[in-house]
Amino acid sequence: MRPITRSTHVEQHAVVDVEQAEAALIEHYPRLVRLGYLVLPPALGRNRRVLTAHALVQRALPRSRGAEVAAVPGPRNGDDPGYAYVRQQVLRAALEAGRPRGRWQLPRPGQLPPLLPQVWGLRLFPRSGGADELALDQALAALSGPGRAAYVLRALESRTDRDVRRLLTAAGVADPGAALAEADGVRVPAGSRDAALLESVEFDPCSLQARPTDLMRRRQHTRAAVAAAAAVVVCGTLIGLPSGGWGEDGPAAPPYAQNAAAEQALDPARLTRVSPTAWKSADRPGFAAWPARGSRTGDTALLRRALAVWARPGSSVQVTTTPGTPSGPAAGPPQLLFAGDVDAATVVLLHDGLRVVRYAESKGGTGGGAALDFARVDAADEDSATAVVLGRTDGNVRYLTAPWVGDGAGDASVRDLLKPDAAGQPLHRDGDGVTDAVRSPLAGQPTPNDCRSWPALQLGGHLVTDLGELVPARLTTGSPAASGGPHDVDGATPRGEWAHAACHLATVRGQGVRSVNVWQFATQPLPGGGGTAEWSCTRAETWRGTGSRVLADFRAPSAPVTVVARAEGSPACGAREPRVLAGVLWKSHGGAWYALAAAGGGDVVSLTATGGVHGSAPGPLLAVPAAQGAQAKVAARLAGGGTLGPLQ
Template sequence: MEQQATAPRPPAGHPSAPDPLSPLDIEQAEAAIVEHYPRLVRLGYLVLPAGLGRNRRVLTAHALVQRSLPRNRVSLVECAPDAVPGPRGPEERRNDDPGYAYVRLRVLRGALAAGRPRGRLWPRPGLLPPPLPQVWGLRLFPRSGGADELALDQALGRLSPPARAAFVLRALELPSDREVRALLAAAGVAEPGAALAEAAAVRVPAGSRDGSLLESAEFDACSLQARPTDLMRRRQHLRAAAAALAAAVVCGGLLAVPGGGWGPDGAAAPAYARNAAAEQALDPGRLTRAPADAWRRADRPGFASWPARGDRTDDEALLRRALSVWARPGSTVQVTATPGTPAGPAPGPPQLLYAGAVDSAVVVLLYDGLRVVRYAEPRNGDATAAALDFARTDAADEDAATAVVLGRTDGNVRYLTAPWVSSAAVRDLLDPAGAAQPLHRGADGVTDPTAGPAAAGDCRSWPVLQLGGRLATDLGELVPARLTSGAPASGAAGPDRTAAGAAERAVWAHTACLLPSLRSQGVRAVNAWEFARQPLPGGAGVAQWLCTRAETWRGAGGRAVAGFLTPGGRPGAQAAVVARADDTPACGARQPHVLAGALWKSPGGNRYALAAGSPDVVSITATGGVRGTGAGPLLALPAGQGAVARLAGRTRDGKRVAALK
């Protein structure tokens, strides 16, 4: 039988106090779950730590609610009586239901347990993938909200788990701090008062809302969008599993066959013969090294034309360790790889790019034509604590091969720049008018430490590298992603689409806060451009429509995001995200068209459905909750509150353009 809570009870006869000794039928708790399931899932989703990721938070929130039934047929009421208030309106009758109070407390306890520090041996249950429900091959996440919801989600992510629970309970569940404090205490929070004080300090984003921002679709874990998982990685895992199974079957069969196995192996070498290419890949004396001026004579400069630099390029013992770890990483080696990057050994002798001491580590950079590989070991000589990082860089040209991350320490980053980079500086992407700060480089092309974007978690600044006339940003990988700006009709990112100009930086200032969502995704380049300007109804000014597209090294998984920016904001104001799509060619070189829509409320209180397309869109049609057709790439129609319009456009050559969603 469930243990009975010891929180203080209201006096007998209090309208909101259930009898603490009355039994609670399991059917009563189940009815409460069925009736209030979306609300309970939203509560669990909001209290769970943001570090789980939106897909894990959705599944874990559903699992917490589904596991909140009593274990036994009959269980005593476990909620704190003071945490069950009187009714606040017809829709709040749930607070008088002891079944709802019971399951709410169970959900709150589970979500708080997931946010506590991890144990030494085993993670807490909330940190493990839930046994049920499980979704294979899909990522589920709530529908995206606006800039206010994004800012609130980031603010909640910085709170402690008790403070996050206090904020959510005050906004969605309980009318007074006394009741919130009692419910937190019943859920196991040691200092409910401190949690309430921390929650009260959160600044809720300003904006016209009919209710709490927490009630928006951004935090509804029952109305979900589905996207595929990393298809390339999933295919590689299936192939690896199939290969491992086949190898196990073959080895088992060989063990069972007496003598020399199944017979002669034909032209194959004997089993004890050595592979010459594999042996050469382990020999530091066979490393290839480009001449110092190779990049000047190359038809297409890239990593293959980088000379070997650093003060340890002749340290054969270091190079041998790096090559051996690459070929056979041990159990103590930390191995990372960007999505779509194979982590196997080199097919032959690789090229040496760098070998030298970087802060507290010794680093070796190698290149095999497909990948840049970074080997690092502590400078104190403990070669067993090594790290190995892989980044896919095939077909890297002069614009993509401008720099490689040598090391990260305390939020600062050191880069090795390409030999053709004439100057290096640092800019704040959110301050387009600010001057670039020169970044000193040594004779070997290694920069001084500079603050990385990870130090700007609140997105009040976003430092980027300016390498000559190119901009690049650190997204947590070996090779920084190039930032470009301009309509994608001109083809792939190139010198004609640099983002270093003042006008291009002004566009990037409105979309820079989208970059954190691209971390560790194998992004090669990100392009941002203004595809339309729209006069707003009633003379409210001119709005900007922006599209940001990320391209990956593996050629798949491109992401497009449409932003809407109303006039009158500061230069670094972020555009509201109105649509986004993954694994789409829209807004890119293959499909340069783009169409997006948004609901907008005028200063006079009138609501409109707005739509805009790229310049090649000649007509837009709206159906569904809003109906109308307009010639040209712009459309503005009166709309009711919460209206949903389906948009479609046509180009000059008659092609249909679907709207980003």
């Protein structure tokens, strides 16, 4: 590879032909893709960031061959002019992908899934690094696009602050100084090698792992595509019939009466309304046992609008769905849960056995500019059907609580998960079970590095929290291998475990999460009299049964919680595979480095470390002297003769 040379020569402008830019792109392709991947918004997800980064680099060349293009800005310090030009194009496109888009503005390149390259049936993402890389990834995710670009240019490209200002200005950044100040605030993890962290496989979109996509959803989409294609063929055949055949509308029924089930689903008089006391005798209380509540349950015009918008939402209706939730019309008359005014909106809550649907319009409106939200809630029971979000205003949330949540002073309260010893604040509800406004923990977009409080609702014996969806997620604690599995958070000790894990809940917002369990699976005496460390596993389960997310945390005395491993779609730390194994490189107060590992879930005979560190120990704990930056692989041997690998 031709090096990117540097000298004291300064050139304000350079003319680069297409061949020269193409040669630089091919030569430095991995570096350019890494730059794009690091600057792109983390909200895109790792799979889409990988493909988008490759697409931005591949689109960095001019369209016409043989033309000459000016490198903007001119290369400094002897940089290859071709590389300087292509780098500037990639940087500009990656920053544009993170800029907000106006209502009528067309999407920019990078804001839509790339046309090429495409990978079907697989999710691609970089290989996992160590604890330092995870901490730096979280810190970069908290920055703005320009701040992230400033940090990457300074660290990965070894640019001076003057060069960074020049490059950001040329890329369209309005305030490069603010971006540099934001990059200055990034706390590099203790023991890291500064810029070498950005060279890690954690941030290498050219060295990838592959996993299958959601197979169940893929089958559903395939069946839907086949059905749509068949419908197009049938319609084309009917239109092509001669005039002597069927009439102008064919054999179709009149509008809004294609079949009896569709007609009944639009009739407010056929809505299912449950008795106020039905939940007391239900075999499994859930949303199906909720009575119809609210001051407008008899407003036929409102209910008709809600049902009609659900069946055929217009272009002005804002529709949102949680992952894995179909947004089609009801198969028959749904159940009415609530109809009434909530703050400045009028809200209707409906349930069809699979989904809870929230229809909202401006108070006194006629359905124009309405919102329609879908959340999957199949197999909901008394533990998971405790509340539904009625409305959100200025970061505050109002809930409709389940009828079995008592109306006593201590039956509903608000707790701060970061203050486990503090008493809950009583939460007032009206006669229908509608709560006062509660501050959402997601207000202000908290991150693990900037999280000062996390409000949660205590509803009877259940603790739930808002994750940006219609149904709050249930919080539990305890080993999945114990009798009965995870249980409700019912004391100061379980609340103490959640105090260390609460801020990581922001990473699973909007994922259709049904419940989140925290389990302290090991405590480990630290070498050199460093005290006792705690190992915890946080597992988020979804309503659709797939897409779970698992985090392994390590907490040393007087140190913040560190995420040392994470996995998506893994059975680890759950009912099917209660065991979990994780490791971390730790520095003692005396300056010595150790490779630590711990396993939980039982049946672990011994742990072994290989790779950059060698050692073994009986039982579920391991502590081996190591060199700074060493890469170790740990494995556990089980009582039955099998092995357990680390969470990844």
